[in-house]
Amino acid sequence: MKKRQSDKSPKQYHPPVCASLELEFRENKNDIVCEIEHQLNTKPNSIDFLVVKKNANVVMKSGLGAIFKRYNIIEYKSPRDSLGEKVYFRTMGYANLLIAYEKDNFDMNEVTATFVRRAKPVKLMKQLREWGFDTEEYEPGIYHVKKMGHADMQIIVTRFLGKQYKWISRLTDQVELEDVKEMIGYMKSLEDQREIQNAESVFDLMTRLNKNKDWMKEVNAMGEFRDLFKEDFEKRDKKIAEQSELIHDLNKQLQNQEEQLQNQEEQLQNQDKQLKDEKAKNTKLQDEINQLKQQLKEQMNK
Numbered sequence: 001m002k003k004r005q006s007d008k009s010p011k012q013y014h015p016p017v018c019a020s021l022e023l024e025f026r027e028n029k030n031d032i033v034c035e036i037e038h039q040l041n042t043k044p045n046s047i048d049f050l051v052v053k054k055n056a057n058v059v060m061k062s063g064l065g066a067i068f069k070r071y072n073i074i075e076y077k078s079p080r081d082s083l084g085e086k087v088y089f090r091t092m093g094y095a096n097l098l099i100a101y102e103k104d105n106f107d108m109n110e111v112t113a114t115f116v117r118r119a120k121p122v123k124l125m126k127q128l129r130e131w132g133f134d135t136e137e138y139e140p141g142i143y144h145v146k147k148m149g150h151a152d153m154q155i156i157v158t159r160f161l162g163k164q165y166k167w168i169s170r171l172t173d174q175v176e177l178e179d180v181k182e183m184i185g186y187m188k189s190l191e192d193q194r195e196i197q198n199a200e201s202v203f204d205l206m207t208r209l210n211k212n213k214d215w216m217k218e219v220n221a222m223g224e225f226r227d228l229f230k231e232d233f234e235k236r237d238k239k240i241a242e243q244s245e246l247i248h249d250l251n252k253q254l255q256n257q258e259e260q261l262q263n264q265e266e267q268l269q270n271q272d273k274q275l276k277d278e279k280a281k282n283t284k285l286q287d288e289i290n291q292l293k294q295q296l297k298e299q300m301n302k
């Protein structure tokens with residue numbers, strides 16, 4: 001019998017983290033692909049998260065993706081996991097395997113590595129500086145780490161992130177009731193179905209991580225999340241259905257107009273053919289008349 005995955009399993013974070021990344025990068029949702037457990041040649045080598053730009057020249061609008069290039073490895077550590085040298089070396093090993101297995105003419109300049117954790121990895125950052133890396137705080141909670149000849153990196157400390165990063169910063173066991181209410185407000189404002197599903201995934205993990213908090217009783221008293229916003233979802237679904245019906249009607253009208261134009265074009269072509277046939281007949285008749293005139297003239301001259 002397959003064992004149920006516990007709340008402490010790293011795998012349980014993968015879908016919600018990917019969902020939170022898609023929400024954070026929603027302004028570039030058509031420019032990137034977020035892959036979970038990207039396989040490197042054969043198992044067990046796989047990257048937890050790989051964000052791939054469809055066009056390397058696209059500029060990411062979120063500060064979380066400011067360093068992004070074509071291929072961007074993301075290593076997310078849960079609230080209870082450590083972020084140290086071993087994680088750094090393993091992630092850079094994945095970067096090298098990505099280069100080795102994925103494409104020809106592929107180099108480290110097309111790869112970045114991002115480390116995400118709630119607490120600041122002070123020891124690792126100190127070690128990186130000792131190894132010659134430059135570290136710069138790009139924004140509160142976002143540290144760019146660079147060194148000549150090495151893939152660009154960044155360390156994201158979610159507890160220090162600005163309020164605009166409202167999704168990934170909520171994947172913690174340190175959430176309070178006000179955070180939950182604020183997130184519910186964000187979720188009610190969403191209209192895109194994919195974004196709604198992603199938000200539900202983030203919300204589900206957030207509540208599971210904080211299930212022992214006293215305020216969870218108040219949240220549970222509200223009832224199931226889907227039921228809580230049943231009316232909102234029904235209104236949204238109705239709006240989507242109405243828009244789909246309108247699009248269908250417009251497409252039908254457009255199709256009818258195209259058919260009418262096609263019929264008119266066929267009529268014009270037939271009329272043009274008739275005119276050409278009439279012209280040809282008139283030309284032939286004129287030739288016959290000319291011949292008769294010539295014959296008559298010749299007979300009169302005899």
